[in-house]
Amino acid sequence: MDIYQIQDIDHYYGDKQVLSIEDISIPAASIVGLIGPNGSGKSTLLKLLGFLEEPTYGAISFKGKKTLPFSHEVRFTVTLLTQAPYLMRRSVFDNVVYGLKIRKDTKDLRSRVGRALDLVGLDPEDFAKRKWYELSGGEAQRVALAARLVLKPEVLLLDEPTASVDADSARLIRKASLQAREEWGATLVVATHDWQWLYETCDSVLHLLHGRLFKNGLGSAVYGPWKFGEEGFLHKEFEDGQVLVVPTPEEGKKLAILDPSRMKISLPGEDPLLKWKIDTLNGFVTRLFLERNGDMVQVDIKVAVLVITMRLALDKVEELKLYPGKKVSIAYDPRDIEWF
Amino acid sequence: MDFIQEGFFQAVALLRNRDPATYSAISVTLRASGMAMVVSLLLGLPLGYLLGYFDFRFKKQIRIVVDTLLSLPTVFIGLVVYALLTRNGPLGETGLLFTIPGIAVGQAILALPIVIALTATAVEASDRNLRITLMSLGANRFQIAKSTLWEVRLGLLAAAVTATGRVLTEVGISLMVGGNIKWHTRTITTAIALETSKGEFGMGIALGLVLLLIALTVNISLAGLRRRI
Amino acid sequence: MKKTVFMLVCLTTVLHGSIFFSGKFVHAAETGGELLLATTTSTDNTGLLDYLMPSFTVKTGIGIRWIATGTGKALKLGENCDVDILLVHAPQAEIDFVDQGFGVDRQQIMYNDFVLIGPTEDPAKIRGKGVSPALQAIKSSNTVFVSRGDNSGTNKKERLLWKLADMPIPEQETWYRQSGQGMLATINVAAELKGYTMADRGTYIKYESIAESKPALVVLVEGDDVLLNQYSIIPINLQHCANVKYDKAQVLSSWMAGDEAQRLIGEFKLLGKQLFTPNANRE
Numbered sequence: 001m002d003i004y005q006i007q008d009i010d011h012y013y014g015d016k017q018v019l020s021i022e023d024i025s026i027p028a029a030s031i032v033g034l035i036g037p038n039g040s041g042k043s044t045l046l047k048l049l050g051f052l053e054e055p056t057y058g059a060i061s062f063k064g065k066k067t068l069p070f071s072h073e074v075r076f077t078v079t080l081l082t083q084a085p086y087l088m089r090r091s092v093f094d095n096v097v098y099g100l101k102i103r104k105d106t107k108d109l110r111s112r113v114g115r116a117l118d119l120v121g122l123d124p125e126d127f128a129k130r131k132w133y134e135l136s137g138g139e140a141q142r143v144a145l146a147a148r149l150v151l152k153p154e155v156l157l158l159d160e161p162t163a164s165v166d167a168d169s170a171r172l173i174r175k176a177s178l179q180a181r182e183e184w185g186a187t188l189v190v191a192t193h194d195w196q197w198l199y200e201t202c203d204s205v206l207h208l209l210h211g212r213l214f215k216n217g218l219g220s221a222v223y224g225p226w227k228f229g230e231e232g233f234l235h236k237e238f239e240d241g242q243v244l245v246v247p248t249p250e251e252g253k254k255l256a257i258l259d260p261s262r263m264k265i266s267l268p269g270e271d272p273l274l275k276w277k278i279d280t281l282n283g284f285v286t287r288l289f290l291e292r293n294g295d296m297v298q299v300d301i302k303v304a305v306l307v308i309t310m311r312l313a314l315d316k317v318e319e320l321k322l323y324p325g326k327k328v329s330i331a332y333d334p335r336d337i338e339w340f
Numbered sequence: 341m342d343f344i345q346e347g348f349f350q351a352v353a354l355l356r357n358r359d360p361a362t363y364s365a366i367s368v369t370l371r372a373s374g375m376a377m378v379v380s381l382l383l384g385l386p387l388g389y390l391l392g393y394f395d396f397r398f399k400k401q402i403r404i405v406v407d408t409l410l411s412l413p414t415v416f417i418g419l420v421v422y423a424l425l426t427r428n429g430p431l432g433e434t435g436l437l438f439t440i441p442g443i444a445v446g447q448a449i450l451a452l453p454i455v456i457a458l459t460a461t462a463v464e465a466s467d468r469n470l471r472i473t474l475m476s477l478g479a480n481r482f483q484i485a486k487s488t489l490w491e492v493r494l495g496l497l498a499a500a501v502t503a504t505g506r507v508l509t510e511v512g513i514s515l516m517v518g519g520n521i522k523w524h525t526r527t528i529t530t531a532i533a534l535e536t537s538k539g540e541f542g543m544g545i546a547l548g549l550v551l552l553l554i555a556l557t558v559n560i561s562l563a564g565l566r567r568r569i
Numbered sequence: 570m571k572k573t574v575f576m577l578v579c580l581t582t583v584l585h586g587s588i589f590f591s592g593k594f595v596h597a598a599e600t601g602g603e604l605l606l607a608t609t610t611s612t613d614n615t616g617l618l619d620y621l622m623p624s625f626t627v628k629t630g631i632g633i634r635w636i637a638t639g640t641g642k643a644l645k646l647g648e649n650c651d652v653d654i655l656l657v658h659a660p661q662a663e664i665d666f667v668d669q670g671f672g673v674d675r676q677q678i679m680y681n682d683f684v685l686i687g688p689t690e691d692p693a694k695i696r697g698k699g700v701s702p703a704l705q706a707i708k709s710s711n712t713v714f715v716s717r718g719d720n721s722g723t724n725k726k727e728r729l730l731w732k733l734a735d736m737p738i739p740e741q742e743t744w745y746r747q748s749g750q751g752m753l754a755t756i757n758v759a760a761e762l763k764g765y766t767m768a769d770r771g772t773y774i775k776y777e778s779i780a781e782s783k784p785a786l787v788v789l790v791e792g793d794d795v796l797l798n799q800y801s802i803i804p805i806n807l808q809h810c811a812n813v814k815y816d817k818a819q820v821l822s823s824w825m826a827g828d829e830a831q832r833l834i835g836e837f838k839l840l841g842k843q844l845f846t847p848n849a850n851r852e
Contacts, residue, residue, distance in 0.1 A: 050472075050475075050476060051475075052472055052475050075478045079477065080476045084469060086469035086472075086473055088473065088487070089491055099477035102483060103478060147477065148476065148477070151477070
């Protein structure tokens with residue numbers, strides 16, 4: 001069952017468009033990663049998923065129902081952890097207990113707070129009494145997480161949870177979040193640059209750029225400059241002399257998006273004539289990653305400055321005998337290129 | 341200059357001997373100011389929160405108006421309140437003229453813009469992440485308001501201290517609206533005005549020192565409060 | 570959090586306690602049904618009312634409060650129905666007041682006189698002169714003269730003196746200073762500037778009693794008929810103000826004109842000198 005259904009939402013801050021999403025579904029109890037450069041709209045998307053703001057156009061469905069901020073269904077079930085560690089000006093105990101008091105759920109407060117602090121690796125005896133200014137950045141972020149975990153939320157949204165903290169805290173935060181999923185089936189959406197999250201933890205990853213979703217990863221986004229070549233085609237010349245041919249874009253669009261799912265991979269030398277054809281690129285494998293499902297492999301191929309990520313079946317990888325460093329050729333059709 | 345020194349000794353004497361006129365003035369001052377502060381805080385804190393927290397169409401203009409009201413001269417307020425409370429005025433039937441509650445009304449008008457402006461500033465200065473955190477933990481709009489005000493409590497305390505200082509020391513309103521009636525509406529400040537107009541400068545200094553002592557006591561307790569919250 | 574609430578409760582209790590405790594020092598007569606009198610600073614500053622009014626309350630059981638301001642404001646308060654009765658000393662203005670229907674049953678109560686006071690050195694040499702020659706001398710010698718400048722009864726009298734001396738009101742002259750304040754304050758200003766002023770004798774005697782060592786200003790001109798200062802009491806007209814305590818105001822008016830009050834007024838002395846002469850006409 002999809003816990004989130006987003007279709008055709010546009011979000012503006014004043015006159016500036018910050019998000020334009022056509023379609024996202026997030027299954028319950030999954031872990032979804034969110035990556036993209038600063039300013040790509042990750043935090044905004046999380047705020048919308050957290051029902052802290054209402055999208056300017058369109059609506060988000062939660063458990064199949066269109067939902068708004070402050071509504072009963074999400075007030076006590078969806079929670080967001082901010083990027084900067086933020087606590088209220090009160091003791092650790094009072095910070096953690098706040099959400100419970102709001103819900104008038106006041107049984108066994110001490111032991112529940114204690115368990116939440118244990119979950120994030122903080123000793124309740126020592127930390128419960130401390131004031132908000134008596135904590136390091138990492139400790140504060142862990143307390144903030146504990147304040148949310150104690151509520152057993154169905155959805156946990158994390159905005160770069162490990163960005164501003166020390167390594168120990170980062171590890172404990174990840175551990176606690178995963179525990180949430182184990183214990184009560186929480187859905188996690190995590191905006192992060194952390195490779196451990198992205199490659200070891202997440203079921204799937206969403207790529208955001210300029211407020212839009214790129215299904216096939218951002219490595220396949222190519223910036224200009226674009227020149228018209230001798231044969232009259234628009235192309236970009238890479239440093240190693242290779243050339244990427246592109247169709248003519250619409251007015252104002254400068255970013256070319258390749259679609260790795262429509263590319264063909266082959267070993268060089270199989271067809272010597274292909275080597276210098278305009279619709280072939282040569283590069284080498286840099287990374288192989290087995291997805292959690294065990295069937296598909298993500299293959300990162302470096303072509304000049306690009307990193308093209310292809311998803312290949314495991315047996316195809318075995319057939320081509322791919323390993324990091326192996327030279328490969330990629331054939332593409334310029335007509336598959338989209339402009340942005 | 342002698343009268344300043346004289347004033348010191350007189351101040352001690354007045355307090356030690358429990359001079360009835362002085363204690364009456366102290367009582368009137370405390371009652372009028374106390375009432376005024378309660379009203380202005382009850383009204384001003386929520387209004388200041390609304391002004392600081394929300395974005396709405398005429399927000400900038402309203403803020404400018406509130407800030408301008410901070411410059412209202414007390415004699416002007418006193419005159420306006422007199423016009424309201426005079427027998428044939430719109431609120432004449434209330435019989436508040438020349439009474440302590442009448443003074444409190446005028447002083448509340450003095451204090452209200454201070455409380456609103458400083459509360460709005462404190463709320464505006466609060467961290468963006470506070471709202472996100474409160475909403476994420478499940479607070480509704482009313483709980484957000486309550487918790488935000490608690491978070492900026494030191495700013496609110498500053499607002500209360502500033503307004504109290506202004507109200508304790510004003511003369512124009514007490515004089516116009518209270519009438520400086522001995523035993524009934526003579527505050528410390530109107531008593532000072534009277535004594536100095538009679539040439540009794542020493543007495544004026546003495547009463548001024550008494551007022552300072554009261555202000556000191558109030559602020560010491562507020563400082564104690566500030567440490568604990 | 571609990572500790573804070575406790576602290577706040579303590580603070581409020583202490584505050585209320587001190588207010589309540591200090592409230593015990595407020596004068597007993599805080600009942601409704603009190604009479605409200607508007608009078609001038611000269612009457613109040615001398616201390617006459619503090620001395621006289623308790624006897625009224627004892628005799629009649631009616632509590633009384635009074636507001637001391639300038640004559641202009643006192644008349645305005647009466648016209649606005651904010652007080653029940655007036656005790657002022659501006660005869661022409663009083664007559665107008667009654668003619669306009671604001672007050673009734675105007676009664677003379679007491680008088681004293683105005684005097685011209687100035688520094689003992691008397692730079693303009695006005696000692697012993699009549700009023701008009703004295704004012705001429707002040708003008709020609711360019712010595713400072715301080716006026717009330719506040720439209721009070723005293724001020725109106727002073728302006729009349731200039732008129733009677735065939736002189737224009739010295740509005741723009743640099744030696745003519747308008748203090749805009751009460752009588753005692755004006756005397757103090759004149760003392761500071763070593764100048765002349767016109768004061769009612771009652772306030773002057775009060776000034777003398779405050780300035781324990783030698784007073785900076787002394788009486789230089791007195792006795793002219795024109796310097797008479799008549800105080801009258803005027804209850805506010807019930808037809809004009811439905812809310813005034815007319816009956817009680819009449820009680821005060823009769824009492825002030827009666828034997829007891831008149832005697833007490835005559836006995837009121839400072840530095841051994843009588844400040845006011847009772848002159849109520851008993852019908």
